[in-house]
Amino acid sequence: MQFTFTDEQEEFRLIVRRFMDDKSPRTEVRKLMDSEQGYDAAVWKQLSEGLGLPGIHIPEAYGGQGFGFVELCIVLEEMGRALLCAPFFSATALAATSIIHAGTEEQKLALLPGIASGQTLATLALSEANRDWLPCNTETSATPSDNNSGDNSDDNYLLNGEKSYVVDGHIADLLIVVARTPGTAGDEGLSLFTVPSDAPGLQRRLLKSLDPTRKLAHIEFKQTPATLLGELNRGGDTLPPILDLAAVALASEMVGGAQMMLESALDYAQLRMQFGRLIGSFQVIKHKCADMLLDVELAKSTAYYAASAAADGAPDLPTVASLSKAYASDTYMKSAAECLQIHGGIGFTWENDTHLYFKRAKSSEVFLGDANYHRDQVVLRWENQA
Amino acid sequence: MSEQTVESTEQSLRTDVRTWVEANWNPDASLLEWRNKLIDSGWGCSSWPEEWHGRGLSIGLSEAVDDELRKAGAVGVAKAGARMLAAATILEHGDDFHKDKFLRHLLTGEDTWCQLFSEPGSGSDLAGLTTRADFDGENWVLNGQKVWTTSAHHAQYGIVLARTNWDVPKHQGITYFLMNMEQAGVEVRPLQQMNGHASFNEIFFTDAKIAPELMLGEEGKGWKVAMTTLAHERRLVDGIRSWGRGAKGQGRIYDELKAEIANVMEPYKWYPQRAGRVDLLIERAKATGKYDDPAVRQSIAKVLMMAKAAEWTGRRVKAAQALGRPPGPEGSLGKLAGSQVARLAAQAHTLIAGHDAMLTEEDGALNGIISEVLISTPAESIAGGTDEIQRNIIAERSLGLPKEPRTDVDRPFRDVPRNTVS
Numbered sequence: 001m002q003f004t005f006t007d008e009q010e011e012f013r014l015i016v017r018r019f020m021d022d023k024s025p026r027t028e029v030r031k032l033m034d035s036e037q038g039y040d041a042a043v044w045k046q047l048s049e050g051l052g053l054p055g056i057h058i059p060e061a062y063g064g065q066g067f068g069f070v071e072l073c074i075v076l077e078e079m080g081r082a083l084l085c086a087p088f089f090s091a092t093a094l095a096a097t098s099i100i101h102a103g104t105e106e107q108k109l110a111l112l113p114g115i116a117s118g119q120t121l122a123t124l125a126l127s128e129a130n131r132d133w134l135p136c137n138t139e140t141s142a143t144p145s146d147n148n149s150g151d152n153s154d155d156n157y158l159l160n161g162e163k164s165y166v167v168d169g170h171i172a173d174l175l176i177v178v179a180r181t182p183g184t185a186g187d188e189g190l191s192l193f194t195v196p197s198d199a200p201g202l203q204r205r206l207l208k209s210l211d212p213t214r215k216l217a218h219i220e221f222k223q224t225p226a227t228l229l230g231e232l233n234r235g236g237d238t239l240p241p242i243l244d245l246a247a248v249a250l251a252s253e254m255v256g257g258a259q260m261m262l263e264s265a266l267d268y269a270q271l272r273m274q275f276g277r278l279i280g281s282f283q284v285i286k287h288k289c290a291d292m293l294l295d296v297e298l299a300k301s302t303a304y305y306a307a308s309a310a311a312d313g314a315p316d317l318p319t320v321a322s323l324s325k326a327y328a329s330d331t332y333m334k335s336a337a338e339c340l341q342i343h344g345g346i347g348f349t350w351e352n353d354t355h356l357y358f359k360r361a362k363s364s365e366v367f368l369g370d371a372n373y374h375r376d377q378v379v380l381r382w383e384n385q386a
Numbered sequence: 387m388s389e390q391t392v393e394s395t396e397q398s399l400r401t402d403v404r405t406w407v408e409a410n411w412n413p414d415a416s417l418l419e420w421r422n423k424l425i426d427s428g429w430g431c432s433s434w435p436e437e438w439h440g441r442g443l444s445i446g447l448s449e450a451v452d453d454e455l456r457k458a459g460a461v462g463v464a465k466a467g468a469r470m471l472a473a474a475t476i477l478e479h480g481d482d483f484h485k486d487k488f489l490r491h492l493l494t495g496e497d498t499w500c501q502l503f504s505e506p507g508s509g510s511d512l513a514g515l516t517t518r519a520d521f522d523g524e525n526w527v528l529n530g531q532k533v534w535t536t537s538a539h540h541a542q543y544g545i546v547l548a549r550t551n552w553d554v555p556k557h558q559g560i561t562y563f564l565m566n567m568e569q570a571g572v573e574v575r576p577l578q579q580m581n582g583h584a585s586f587n588e589i590f591f592t593d594a595k596i597a598p599e600l601m602l603g604e605e606g607k608g609w610k611v612a613m614t615t616l617a618h619e620r621r622l623v624d625g626i627r628s629w630g631r632g633a634k635g636q637g638r639i640y641d642e643l644k645a646e647i648a649n650v651m652e653p654y655k656w657y658p659q660r661a662g663r664v665d666l667l668i669e670r671a672k673a674t675g676k677y678d679d680p681a682v683r684q685s686i687a688k689v690l691m692m693a694k695a696a697e698w699t700g701r702r703v704k705a706a707q708a709l710g711r712p713p714g715p716e717g718s719l720g721k722l723a724g725s726q727v728a729r730l731a732a733q734a735h736t737l738i739a740g741h742d743a744m745l746t747e748e749d750g751a752l753n754g755i756i757s758e759v760l761i762s763t764p765a766e767s768i769a770g771g772t773d774e775i776q777r778n779i780i781a782e783r784s785l786g787l788p789k790e791p792r793t794d795v796d797r798p799f800r801d802v803p804r805n806t807v808s
């Protein structure tokens with residue numbers, strides 16, 4: 001278990017931070033969040049070609065950088081801090097992770113290099129309208145199509161159903177879709193499929209998201225041809241670890257945002273005067289800031305521990321994935337709310353940047369399961385804890 | 387007064403109101419015509435003094451009068467918004483010229499008012515305001531900036547605090563004015579909030595003019611006058627809540643009233659969401675199936691319990707007030723309780739909405755009402771005095787704890803460190 005970052009990792013973090021400071025200032029964030037596309041293609045290109053970030057945890061054999069989950073989490077923490085608007089979480093944290101864990105060797109060779117180079121925008125379509133993130137609630141069906149030749153049955157399926165809350169689903173080139181074999185229920189009969197976004201019978205619509213820096217789409221499949229990813233009916237086994245890794249990734253992104261809220265609150269407390277003194281000189285504001293530090297540092301420790309467990313494939317990963325996500329959910333939301341409160345009225349205005357983080361925190365709080373769900377999982381999974 | 391006398395006074399009062407309304411109410415009259423009649427009768431704002439459109443009744447009894455008007459379907463005087471703050475302050479500190487010039491038009495709804503107190507540099511520390519008024523021999527000349535002003539874009543008049551003396555301690559250099567908003571030196575810009583609404587404005591004064599007779603109270607004594615205004619702020623919120631009632635009916639007057647309400651209420655349409663929409667919790671939980679989750683039910687229960695406890699505390703305060711008892715410490719808690727209820731309600735709504743908390747507007751839960759709750763409740767602990775300031779007030783005034791040492795009141799305001807923003 002790695003409790004501190006190596007010098008190389010710290011250096012890497014600095015490089016990523018400098019890139020974010022340079023390419024994702026709040027003016028850019030505000031511009032991109034108002035655009036339908038939601039990201040800047042030129043910045044995406046630099047981030048891909050210059051830094052190789054989309055392939056950060058993709059093995060070299062598949063065109064990636066060959067780093068581990070810790071490095072991925074460093075990148076996400078910095079992106080969360082800068083509120084970067086880019087299809088990174090969808091392509092790298094969700095889609096690439098899914099392919100790495102569920103795809104066949106052939107499929108990895110075929111699909112991962114495109115994601116690693118930043119050329120393929122990909123995402124995972126799991127959740128359905130008014131449902132939670134549990135794969136067992138999947139209703140979208142996959143039936144073998146007529147030209148599915150018995151022995152080579154990987155290829156041809158037809159999808160029917162609807163997915164919602166699909167991150168960057170409106171721009172993704174490649175969708176990884178969770179669907180079930182007709183007649184099955186629960187965790188049985190679940191499989192992953194790949195679908196190019198221009199497939200027939202596929203319709204997508206950009207949703208109005210509370211957090212405009214994270215674009216979400218609704219996607220409908222009507223007799224849409226799809227290719228099986230990995231083995232048929234194995235989703236019940238492959239999806240839980242993929243979702244654990246996604247939760248760890250999200251927790252890292254969230255602690256980056258929470259850290260920014262702490263820093264922003266501290267800056268303002270040392271700038272704003274009321275009653276002839278800095279508001280940071282009032283004990284109640286000091287206590288708030290101290291409590292924020294406590295929350296943020298504790299949340300970071302859980303995110304770092306979980307990233308390390310993910311990198312090592314540690315047996316307690318399921319427990320600590322939920323632990324870190326629950327911690328991050330509470331901490332990010334609380335930090336954003338306190339930062340807003342310390343700003344007073346100005347914090348409630350559109351012009352002030354706090355609300356951008358507040359909305360990211362609110363949306364991330366429920367994305368991939370809220371704190372109540374993950375706390376429950378922490379207890380249920382506790383036996384696996386080393 | 388014994389409880390029995392209070393009751394019998396109220397009964398005969400209600401009969402008087404009913405008789406008068408039966409004889410005079412006409413839904414086909416114009417709103418202006420009717421309101422003038424109502425003002426002349428003294429029933430429109432019966433707690434006001436007899437010489438100024440009222441009947442000198444207690445708050446409790448005047449509420450009974452309003453209740454009778456409402457029951458009869460009769461439209462009341464214009465009561466919402468900053469106009470009531472202006473009215474209360476003019477009644478207490480104004481001279482006959484002020485009362486004569488402003489009160490009637492304010493009650494008929496012909497004049498809209500706004501409150502120009504908060505500034506970018508001074509919110510919690512209202513007395514630290516830096517908008518300046520200088521006398522040029524003929525008029526007071528106003529320069530500076532105000533913020534969080536509701537309705538300023540269609541207001542004819544404003545109540546405004548400005549600094550007229552920088553060489554005395556902060557509270558002693560402030561003067562209270564009534565000002566004409568429709569003049570060249572006043573620029574009004576909408577201020578957008580994080581929930582997308584723009585209910586407020588920023589106001590910029592560049593050599594705006596105020597005639598000397600529009601000073602309310604004395605020069606440099608504006609702080610005391612402002613205290614009257616602030617004391618009425620809480621009742622303002624109740625006024626807004628009841629404003630929309632009684633607008634249902636057929637006839638010219640109802641149409642005119644509906645138009646007025648639509649205009650006046652526009653900035654307040656997100657206010658129910660800001661308070662947390664506790665009323666929707668159970669209904670939403672049932673609709674989403676989260677009602678079956680015991681953890682969610684615990685969250686909902688906490689909100690419902692606190693909301694009820696706060697409501698009953700408010701009722702206790704009112705009941706004691708009606709009997710003329712001195713106010714106890716419980717009277718200062720409503721605001722703080724309200725912001726905690728709002729915060730807990732937003733948490734419970736998040737749990738109930740699940741994923742849908744990621745969506746907004748027409749894609750969001752209840753057509754965006756729930757997402758509006760999630761991004762409006764933070765206002766509750768800031769607007770009208772922050773939670774931190776409320777706690778200071780409760781601790782020092784209600785509980786009698788030692789006051790925080792102050793370094794800003796013992797010297798000329800000129801020498802007090804302050805923000806550079808304004």
Ligand SMILES: Cc1cc2nc3c(=O)[nH]c(=O)nc-3n(C[C@H](O)[C@H](O)[C@H](O)COP(=O)(O)OP(=O)(O)OC[C@H]3O[C@@H](n4cnc5c(N)ncnc54)[C@H](O)[C@@H]3O)c2cc1C
Nearest residue numbers: 279282341342344345504509510534765769770771772774
């Ligand atoms: C939705 C909304 C509606 C509003 N409506 C109106 C309106 O109609 N009319 C109007 O005049 N104003 C209005 N306001 C302004 C509001 O009254 C101020 O925002 C509020 O009083 C806080 O002032 P501020 O914003 O300057 O924050 P600041 O006073 O700068 O406060 C910043 C932080 O410091 C803390 N702080 C300040 N002083 C102390 C202290 N002594 N001890 C401990 N902590 C302290 C505060 O609690 C806060 O957390 C509104 C604001 C909002 C958000």
